[in-house]
Structures are given as C-alpha cells and as structure tokens.
Amino acid sequence: xxxxxxxxxxxxxxxxxxxxxxxxxxxxxxxxxxxxxxxxxxxxxxxxxxxxxxxxxxxxxxxxxxxxxxxxxxxxxxxxxxxxxxxxxxxxxxxxxxxxxxxxxxxxxxxxxxxxxxxxxxxxxxxxxxxxxxxxxxxxxxxxxxxxxxxxxxxxxxxxxxxxxxxxxxxxxxxxxxxxxxxxxxxxxxxxxxxxxxxxxxxxxxxxxxxxxxxxx
Numbered sequence: 001x002x003x004x005x006x007x008x009x010x011x012x013x014x015x016x017x018x019x020x021x022x023x024x025x026x027x028x029x030x031x032x033x034x035x036x037x038x039x040x041x042x043x044x045x046x047x048x049x050x051x052x053x054x055x056x057x058x059x060x061x062x063x064x065x066x067x068x069x070x071x072x073x074x075x076x077x078x079x080x081x082x083x084x085x086x087x088x089x090x091x092x093x094x095x096x097x098x099x100x101x102x103x104x105x106x107x108x109x110x111x112x113x114x115x116x117x118x119x120x121x122x123x124x125x126x127x128x129x130x131x132x133x134x135x136x137x138x139x140x141x142x143x144x145x146x147x148x149x150x151x152x153x154x155x156x157x158x159x160x161x162x163x164x165x166x167x168x169x170x171x172x173x174x175x176x177x178x179x180x181x182x183x184x185x186x187x188x189x190x191x192x193x194x195x196x197x198x199x200x201x202x203x204x205x206x207x208x209x210x211x212x213x214x215x216x217x
Contacts, residue, residue: 002068003041006032007057009166010041014049017096018127020174021143027097029074032083034168035091038062040084044071075134076188082139083146090162092169101159114183114192117175121151121161124178130155146165146203151176 001007010030017023017030026049031042044056058069061082066073074080076095083090102110104127111118111125118124128145131138144161146152150172151161159176163169186192196204 002059006041007054010043010057011052015044022096022098029076029091029095031080033091042073045074048072076138078139082143092166094161094169094173096173097158098177099176100117104180105153106156111180111183113200115179115193116203118179119207120172120175122145122149123200126153127153
C-alpha cells in the first residue's frame with residue numbers, strides 16, 4: 001500500500017477535526033505529500049470520518065491523477081496540490097470549516113495580530129477572495145492570499161493551514177481558529193489592540209527558534 005503511514009495519520013486527524021470542533025459532518029479535508037515520490041495522500045469525498053479506513057484515503061500524483069484508492073478523492077484536491085507544487089516548505093494541508101474562522105471569512109475580514117499566537121501563521125491571516133468550492137480558482141486565490149503565511153481564510157468558506165508535517169498543520173489550524181474566536185469576541189465589545197509588526201517579527205523568530213530546539217538542532 002502506498003503511503004500507508006500517512007493514510008493512517010489522515011484517518012486519525014480527520015476524526016480530530018470533529019472532536020476538536022474544527023468541522024461538522026464530512027466538512028474539511030486533509031492531505032500529506034511525499035515529495036520524493038511526488039505523490040500525496042488525501043482524505044476521500046463525503047465519507048463519515050468515524051467510518052473511514054486507511055484504504056479509503058486516496059493517493060494522487062501532483063497533477064491530480066488518482067494512482068491508488070477506490071474512493072473518490074476530496075473535491076478540493078486542487079486546493080491541496082497547488083501548495084505542494086508551489087511551496088517547498090509545505091508537506092501537509094489541513095482545511096476545515098471551523099465556526100469563528102468561517103464567520104470572519106463570511107465578512108471577508110482578515111485576522112490581525114490581536115493575539116500573539118497568530119505568529120504561527122505569520123504577522124496576520126488574510127482572507128482570500130471568494131471562489132466556488134473545488135475549483136482551480138479557489139486554489140489560486142488561496143495560494144495568493146497565503147503568500148509568506150501558513151494559514152488563510154477562504155472567503156465565505158473556511159480555514160486552510162499548512163506546515164512541514166500533519167501535526168504542525170493541524171496545530172496551526174487549531175490555534176488560528178482560537179485567534180479568530182478571540183478577535184471576534186473582542187470586536188463584540190470594543191476595538192482590539194493590534195500588536196505592531198516589529199513585535200510580531202520578534203515573536204515569529206522566537207517560535208522558529210523554539211521549533212528548532214524541539215527538533216534537537
């Protein structure tokens with residue numbers, strides 16, 4: 001079986017999407033890229049996450065062709081593969097329909113640096129222009145809006161997060177949803193103080209150094 005470990009991880013983390021309140025039903029999708037083989041494992045379309053098995057996860061090449069798997073891949077395969085083709089730092093993509101990120105995406109608001117944890121994604125999180133789900137245009141809009149960032153809001157849709165591996169991509173998605181909720185709630189009672197760019201650059205540097213220490217570098 002191609003990418004067996006990665007497919008098992010996708011099944012596990014798709015369940016976490018629901019358990020951590022990041023999506024409802026079969027919403028959202030997760031992928032992992034094997035850069036050496038130039039293939040990716042992607043969650044299947046419209047399958048109950050609690051019923052999914054390892055073999056239900058589909059393997060595609062980076063042109064979007066299915067090379068192993070009996071299920072139909074997520075309709076958002078373009079949204080995943082565009083990052084693997086254009087971002088060398090990205091080996092996993094997590095897309096979810098979380099509540100507060102979704103609310104802000106419907107307003108076409110970006111998430112500013114109202115909380116320092118936004119630094120996991122960059123100085124802020126932009127909102128991409130709306131495009132129909134499953135289209136190449138949606139993928140292109142997301143790639144453009146996520147330039148120099150690790151997360152993006154998809155207009156009238158949800159949240160997308162990337163990282164070097166699945167645990168970190170999931171962590172980015174979860175923390176950015178937290179930041180979205182904090183920003184929304186703060187806006188309900190006042191105008192949040194936004195951390196300056198210089199402070200965010202310092203925090204991003206600290207986060208990067210912390211990540212290197214965890215790897216033992």
